[in-house]
Amino acid sequence: MSGVVEHATRLGPHLARVVAVEPLGGLALVRIEPDPRTELGAPGQFHMLSNPTGRDYLSRPVGLIQLDDGVGFVVDQESAASDMAGPEITVLGPLGRGFDLSETSAETTLLVAAGFGLTVMARIGRLHTRIRLIAGLRQADHLPLLEQVTGVTIDAPRIAPDLVTDPLSEALASGQYRQVLAAGPTGLGAAVARICADHGVASQIALEAPMACGFGACNGCAVQLDGTWKRCCIDGPVVDGARLLA
Amino acid sequence: MSITVGRLELAQPLLNGSGTWDAEQAHRIFGDANPGLAGFVTKTITPEPRAGNPAPRIAPSRQGLLNSIGLPGPGREAFLATLLPRLRTIVDGPIICSVGGFSLADYVDTVAALDSDPACAAIELNVSCPNVESGCASIGGDAGETERLTHAARQVTAKPLFVKLSASVADIATIAKAAEAGGADALVCVNTIKATAVDRRTGKSWFGGGGGGLSGAAIKPVALHAVVACREATTLDIIGLGGVESADDVRDLMAAGACAVALGTALFRNPALAHTISADLAS
Ligand SMILES: Cc1cc2nc3c(=O)[nH]c(=O)nc-3n(C[C@H](O)[C@H](O)[C@H](O)COP(=O)(O)OP(=O)(O)OC[C@H]3O[C@@H](n4cnc5c(N)ncnc54)[C@H](O)[C@@H]3O)c2cc1C
Numbered sequence: 470m471s472g473v474v475e476h477a478t479r480l481g482p483h484l485a486r487v488v489a490v491e492p493l494g495g496l497a498l499v500r501i502e503p504d505p506r507t508e509l510g511a512p513g514q515f516h517m518l519s520n521p522t523g524r525d526y527l528s529r530p531v532g533l534i535q536l537d538d539g540v541g542f543v544v545d546q547e548s549a550a551s552d553m554a555g556p557e558i559t560v561l562g563p564l565g566r567g568f569d570l571s572e573t574s575a576e577t578t579l580l581v582a583a584g585f586g587l588t589v590m591a592r593i594g595r596l597h598t599r600i601r602l603i604a605g606l607r608q609a610d611h612l613p614l615l616e617q618v619t620g621v622t623i624d625a626p627r628i629a630p631d632l633v634t635d636p637l638s639e640a641l642a643s644g645q646y647r648q649v650l651a652a653g654p655t656g657l658g659a660a661v662a663r664i665c666a667d668h669g670v671a672s673q674i675a676l677e678a679p680m681a682c683g684f685g686a687c688n689g690c691a692v693q694l695d696g697t698w699k700r701c702c703i704d705g706p707v708v709d710g711a712r713l714l715a
Numbered sequence: 716m717s718i719t720v721g722r723l724e725l726a727q728p729l730l731n732g733s734g735t736w737d738a739e740q741a742h743r744i745f746g747d748a749n750p751g752l753a754g755f756v757t758k759t760i761t762p763e764p765r766a767g768n769p770a771p772r773i774a775p776s777r778q779g780l781l782n783s784i785g786l787p788g789p790g791r792e793a794f795l796a797t798l799l800p801r802l803r804t805i806v807d808g809p810i811i812c813s814v815g816g817f818s819l820a821d822y823v824d825t826v827a828a829l830d831s832d833p834a835c836a837a838i839e840l841n842v843s844c845p846n847v848e849s850g851c852a853s854i855g856g857d858a859g860e861t862e863r864l865t866h867a868a869r870q871v872t873a874k875p876l877f878v879k880l881s882a883s884v885a886d887i888a889t890i891a892k893a894a895e896a897g898g899a900d901a902l903v904c905v906n907t908i909k910a911t912a913v914d915r916r917t918g919k920s921w922f923g924g925g926g927g928g929l930s931g932a933a934i935k936p937v938a939l940h941a942v943v944a945c946r947e948a949t950t951l952d953i954i955g956l957g958g959v960e961s962a963d964d965v966r967d968l969m970a971a972g973a974c975a976v977a978l979g980t981a982l983f984r985n986p987a988l989a990h991t992i993s994a995d996l997a998s
């Protein structure tokens with residue numbers, strides 16, 4: 470059973486002060502002022518962020534990351550400069566189910582992540598060091614994102630159209646690994662779950678879906694689980710990989 | 716400030732819109748099933764369980780949200796056996812059950828079953844569904860169908876009966892009159908407006924289930940028009956909704972003729988919104 474990590478979540482979203490917006494290749498790292506109300510939750514849990522001006526209209530799910538000197542998140546530069554721009558950001562969370570890290574060790578666990586899923590691995594790397602990470606990026610100018618993913622041992626990153634699934638199959642063939650923790654865009658999850666199942670290795674997958682609320686109210690975040698449509702924000706985002714194959 | 720809407724008593728005038736709040740999840744996540752709301756309006760209950768539409772189901776629009784959700788839910792039997800009893804233990808205030816279907820009999824069977832369940836305080840007919848039997852694309856788009864359905868539901872329940880109207884119709888006043896003639900106690904205005912997003916590459920609907928509806932700030936003027944039209948056409952109480960985000964939006968809908976107001980899409984950004992609005996209304 471993966472990721473049954475439940476936190477009582479504050480009902481009211483709160484305003485967090487934006488301290489800095491730094492370019493991270495083609496992406497942006499937004500630093501926010503540490504605040505006891507901004508609880509990170511478990512790795513894999515997420516927050517709904519929105520602009521207090523209402524410019525963005527819908528809030529968006531984002532994975533907050535721990536920085537050496539505070540808290541932050543990574544978004545594309547366009548969002549940082551438009552929808553999300555301003556001195557403050559509204560934060561609701563932590564929400565959803567995170568990774569179950571009880572069986573995690575550098576010897577038997579393998580991490581796979583692509584795109585914004587890499588920010589989740591930054592959280593895991595702070596709790597369990599030296600785990601091997603197979604990383605994928607959509608484009609070369611996203612490489613600086615990996616600077617934020619510390620504590621893990623990163624393979625040579627794969628840049629699209631290279632796939633993370635090729636080195637994953639090779640790694641699992643060694644027989645060393647007992648579980649895979651993965652995060653990334655739609656498509657990656659099911660592919661990773663299939664390869665893990667073929668090798669008899671357990672997997673926990675952090676899914677992505679467009680979300681309007683993040684707490685089960687809108688039914689917008691449909692993902693295919695257990696052979697039917699379920700809500701990513703409450704059944705996930707972290708799910709047992711086997712559920713993607715049913 | 717306790718109020719009565721369509722014979723249903725509410726401690727204060729704020730509710731949620733059907734399908735925009737999940738009391739069970741809110742109770743689990745936030746520890747409060749219906750924060751700041753006078754009761755709870757359920758997601759529309761269908762006769763059979765439904766998985767809902769394939770993804771994608773939502774897309775942003777300027778000052779609004781487009782959705783094509785497809786009425787996912789446990790179906791009537793599981794709702795009555797499991798969900799409704801559970802809701803009764805966690806919801807503060809009356810539970811208003813939203814009913815949908817694809818034939819007259821679908822609606823009547825659910826309304827009759829709810830009538831004998833004390834956990835259900837009032838019934839809301841979501842008439843924005845097709846009548847597969849008669850071939851009518853949307854019951855709420857046809858005055859005759861609306862009156863027949865409301866009348867049939869009225870025969871099997873003495874509970875407060877609300878009819879939720881769509882504004883995607885030629886003349887909402889005619890439909891409102893039909894609901895009144897059928898025996899409704901109150902009107903709920905408005906449901907989402909027919910709208911869609913297209914996939915630029917194919918020209919087809921962006922949504923996995925096709926179709927779509929628009930909600931949020933963009934439709935508040937549509938809701939105001941619908942409330943005024945219903946007030947002028949009928950003597951029924953009105954629950955106003957559509958794009959409500961602030962105390963001023965509540966004041967506007969009440970000035971137009973609503974006696975209670977529901978929050979929908981705005982709850983997605985701020986689940987504590989009803990508390991904020993109540994405080995603003997009181998000050
Ligand atoms: C658990 C989780 C964690 C996440 N973490 C992060 C993170 O740390 N950082 C981050 O930046 N993002 C993260 N995301 C993704 C994020 O929520 C957004 O999806 C992403 O930021 C892109 O936002 P955008 O508005 O620029 O999206 P866009 O790619 O511009 O799309 C916006 C919306 O439009 C829809 N759309 C696309 N094309 C069309 C069309 N033709 N017609 C109508 N609608 C269309 C899309 O479905 C989407 O809902 C995460 C998502 C999840 C679920």
Ligand SMILES: Cc1cc2nc3c(=O)[nH]c(=O)nc-3n(C[C@H](O)[C@H](O)[C@H](O)COP(=O)(O)O)c2cc1C
Pocket residue numbers: 687688689732733734735758759780782784786813841879905906907929930931932934956957958959977978979980981
């Ligand atoms: C995601 C979503 C799901 C909805 N589901 C239902 C539903 O099941 N039944 C119903 O009668 N209305 C449903 N509605 C309509 C709302 O109850 C409301 O009438 C509409 O959204 C307008 O209000 P708003 O602009 O405040 O959201 C839904 C709306 C949204 C956005």
Ligand code: FES
Pocket residue numbers: 679680681682683684685686687688689690700701702703
């Ligand atoms: S994002 Fe609203 S139900 Fe999941």
